[in-house]
Amino acid sequence: MSAAPNEQLLRSIESRLVFWNVGPVDYKALTTSQAAALHMKLTNAPSRFSGRAAMFRQELLTILRWDGSEKKHSLKKSD
Secondary structure (H helix, E strand, O other): OOOOOOHHHHHHHHHHHHHOOOOOOOHHHOOHHHHHHHHHHHHOOOOOOOOOHHHHHHHHHHHHOOOOHHHHOOOOOOO
């Protein structure tokens, strides 16, 4: 059994996702992997007015849709 994400981390993620207009999100249901990925992604967030903002928001939504099945797939590129 893995530990749940830290409450302080979840509050930080919540405030930053609200800024990016991402929601609604059940923060208590986030996995530790999702919380860590969101934290890392949001730490390097572009300006909301940059050309990269729409793609960045989509990346956040992708992380929120993770269901754990990603661990079953190899990250190696197949020929």
